[in-house]
Amino acid sequence: MLATKVDYLKLVDEVDNVPYNPDFFNDLYKFFLPGDKRPHGFMLPETVGKMPWSSGFKVDHRLKFVQFVDPLDGNSVEDTAQLFAGALQKTIDTAVDQDLFPNLHGMHSEPYKIIGAKQTIHIERFTASLFGIATRGAHMTAYTRAANGELKFWIPRRAPHLFTYPDMLDSTVAGGVKATHSPFQCIVEEADEEASLPADLVREKAKPVGVLTYMTRNRKSGLVRPDMLYVFDLELPEDVVPKPNDEEVANFTLMSLEETVQAMSRGEFKPNCNLVMIDFFVRHGIITEENEVNYVEIISRMHRRIPVPTSPGM
Amino acid sequence: MLATKVDYLKLVDEVDNVPYNPDFFNDLYKFFLPGDKRPHGFMLPETVGKMPWSSGFKVDHRLKFVQFVDPLDGNSVEDTAQLFAGALQKTIDTAVDQDLFPNLHGMHSEPYKIIGAKQTIHIERFTASLFGIATRGAHMTAYTRAANGELKFWIPRRAPHLFTYPDMLDSTVAGGVKATHSPFQCIVEEADEEASLPADLVREKAKPVGVLTYMTRNRKSGLVRPDMLYVFDLELPEDVVPKPNDEEVANFTLMSLEETVQAMSRGEFKPNCNLVMIDFFVRHGIITEENEVNYVEIISRMHRRIPVPTSPGM
Known part of the structure; x- marks a missing residue:
């Protein structure tokens, strides 16, 4: 004893x-990977508004979600994943360069895997929380x-x-x-x-x-x-x-x-x-x-x- | 390997x-213990309708819940729990005697604790699932x-x-x-x-x-x-x-x-x-x-x- x-x-x-009441999530924006109907993250509205989204990202304020839309029709799933990864990195580079988010301290961090993605996609460790990614x-x-x-x-x-x-x-x-x-x-x-x-x-x-x-x-x-x-x-x-x-x-x-x-x-x-x-x-x-x-x-x-x-x- | x-x-x-979507529970009736705002069980509408509720139980079909209401104002919490336990057992006795539910096979079973109850209250093992009690x-x-x-x-x-x-x-x-x-x-x-x-x-x-x-x-x-x-x-x-x-x-x-x-x-x-x-x-x-x-x-x-x-x- x-x-x-x-x-x-x-x-x-x-x-x-984080509350277990699912209503809590109604205020957040879902973050989707291309070609995947399962949300991979949940973002604060103010983060969505401040994020320097590079081209390809579509923000839907009515239904509250962010998704990358491949500008090239007929791309393979792998090619779209590559384009998405590039667009995500460009967004993050801008956010870091312009020191937009206090939790990043204007610094880059190591690549982590986005878990559960159908393709291998990386995200910088300390930016993951901005997207609500695990x-x-x-x-x-x-x-x-x-x-x-x-x-x-x-x-x-x-x-x-x-x-x-x-x-x-x-x-x-x-x-x-x-x-x-x-x-x-x-x-x-x-x-x-x-x-x-x-x-x-x-x-x-x-x-x-x-x-x-x-x-x-x-x-x-x-x-x-x-x-x-x-x-x-x-x-x-x-x-x-x-x-x-x-x-x-x-x-x-x-x-x-x-x-x-x-x-x-x-x-x-x-x-x-x-x-x-x-x-x-x-x-x-x-x-x-x-x-x-x-x-x-x-x-x-x-x-x-x-x-x-x-x-x-x- | x-x-x-x-x-x-x-x-x-x-x-x-059981689905994780909370909407699943909207079709079920909540079963409350007296003086406790936390549901202790979830019942099928047909079970609620068929259950030979003894006096004291109140069924609200609009808000979908069942709760025991102590007929005696000013009873102590312990006395109310006793009355509730008696009313619950009487309900179960009738259900068993009249062989109302196939899963009981017209038989009584051992007393189990209702977990998480503020007072000690027992329920017969094989009747627990009728009330959705753990x-x-x-x-x-x-x-x-x-x-x-x-x-x-x-x-x-x-x-x-x-x-x-x-x-x-x-x-x-x-x-x-x-x-x-x-x-x-x-x-x-x-x-x-x-x-x-x-x-x-x-x-x-x-x-x-x-x-x-x-x-x-x-x-x-x-x-x-x-x-x-x-x-x-x-x-x-x-x-x-x-x-x-x-x-x-x-x-x-x-x-x-x-x-x-x-x-x-x-x-x-x-x-x-x-x-x-x-x-x-x-x-x-x-x-x-x-x-x-x-x-x-x-x-x-x-x-x-x-x-x-x-x-x-x-």
């Missing part, structure tokens, strides 16, 4: 904070298990100079999934870069254990974004010690369960990392139906069915 | 088969892990004389959660009754690992019901062999992963047990983002946010 009491549902509420992260929890069964967690503190969530606690290894990588490849690479964990060890021992899905509305910008976190467990022998290997991590601490839960209750974790810990606690029988009144709600909310496609054929 | 290819999403579709099951997967890491599963075949799903494969141990029991207590008791697994062993080794939530519309009756399955893992030493101990199980077989997946692909499992296996495969890294295109959708769908309360304060 833990001495610390945490309102886990409140921690979930902070991250999954991005993917990968988070791994490294832990040790003592002979008596006691679990401890390798918890990093983010570097003080980081732009987002400086000094906060984080998942052992975490990163956004670049267009060229699978979530597992992301974890293998980040485990080396952030924690000096050998790729061979991670490839052999890291276990994919699910995906967390939720929707976040940014409190400042109001931008609405579906998110997917692929989660991995890594049980480490007690003699393997993660060490920072880049400038993003200040240090690692091996924390007891009680210390970890205390830090969660004090709001010391980057908010979406709380979900990764809660999911770990559920899968390892630490949070149970018998000790958590909101058990069902917490678990459903961390696996929200997001309103954008997550596979090409869906 | 498994030789057998299974359409896991199709197996999920069979069980979670019930709870508990399912445990017992497995062995060989020195080389290979997993095998103890899979029971249901007895041929069973009323529901005779001869089909099942979760190692499974049962409905009676009003007097927690899901864990249910598993401990059923593990003895169905599989001759000693209570001490189960209490020590069974691990609660989550809850699956979904909504099923019965293909024959059209009845709509939210369901919750509390899931448990039990890793067994190779020398512990489950044996039938009541008349519900015909036999147990220790099946390889490949054999288990083959049986799933052939439709040999009781449908909701497929979800329990799929969830096991996800949590144990057997189904992954890299080998299953519908990974995100499958996981979200098995953790559906059901439209009824799952805790008193929600």
Whole structure:
């Protein structure tokens, strides 16, 4: 039994904070990919108005949607996807060059895949939220298990100079999934870069254990974004010690369960990392139906069915 | 790599088969508990019409809801709950006595808790689906892990004389959660009754690992019901062999992963047990983002946010 009491549902509420009432989406513009009837994003009206749409994009203010229309009749699906990708990039280039959106800070970012698209189409990571397009992260929890069964967690503190969530606690290894990588490849690479964990060890021992899905509305910008976190467990022998290997991590601490839960209750974790810990606690029988009144709600909310496609054929 | 290819999403579709479009619920009557603004069930209009409501129940055909109204002004919340419970039981007694609903077969069934109610209120298990009230099951997967890491599963075949799903494969141990029991207590008791697994062993080794939530519309009756399955893992030493101990199980077989997946692909499992296996495969890294295109959708769908309360304060 833990001495610390945490309102886990409140921690979930902070991250999954878009209403479940479908009327919420009536105010947003749907963003469509060419030849695809499923919306891939949901945009704020003010973002639609401010976006420097390049030619080919059609904005329908009555039915509230944005879609790229191929100017060339009879193009193949692949060629249209190429044209669309080019037009999207041109739009983003203009937005960055003219510094139109505060959340971009006038900077470009790495290409990510648009998940669930029928063709391979990339979008710059930090522009995805302007279009309400889902991005993917990968988070791994490294832990040790003592002979008596006691679990401890390798918890990093983010570097003080980081732009987002400086000094906060984080998942052992975490990163956004670049267009060229699978979530597992992301974890293998980040485990080396952030924690000096050998790729061979991670490839052999890291276990994919699910995906967390939720929707976040940014409190400042109001931008609405579906998110997917692929989660991995890594049980480490007690003699393997993660060490920072880049400038993003200040240090690692091996924390007891009680210390970890205390830090969660004090709001010391980057908010979406709380979900990764809660999911770990559920899968390892630490949070149970018998000790958590909101058990069902917490678990459903961390696996929200997001309103954008997550596979090409869906 | 498994030789057998299974359409896991199709197996999920069979069980979670109520549309996500909220318009679906417009045709149904909401069933309210006294003093609670959250609907606890969704009823078919024909069931509402046929139900022999006892006095106190108010049916509103315009706004489509049923609610019990306490005839005595100024009753305490607890007294009103008592009156409601009595009126509900009287309604059910009449329905059973007059054999009004084919799914009851003119029989009474065990009391279950109405989950998420602010007071303790029971409802007979097999009548819950008439009111669209959620019930709870508990399912445990017992497995062995060989020195080389290979997993095998103890899979029971249901007895041929069973009323529901005779001869089909099942979760190692499974049962409905009676009003007097927690899901864990249910598993401990059923593990003895169905599989001759000693209570001490189960209490020590069974691990609660989550809850699956979904909504099923019965293909024959059209009845709509939210369901919750509390899931448990039990890793067994190779020398512990489950044996039938009541008349519900015909036999147990220790099946390889490949054999288990083959049986799933052939439709040999009781449908909701497929979800329990799929969830096991996800949590144990057997189904992954890299080998299953519908990974995100499958996981979200098995953790559906059901439209009824799952805790008193929600």
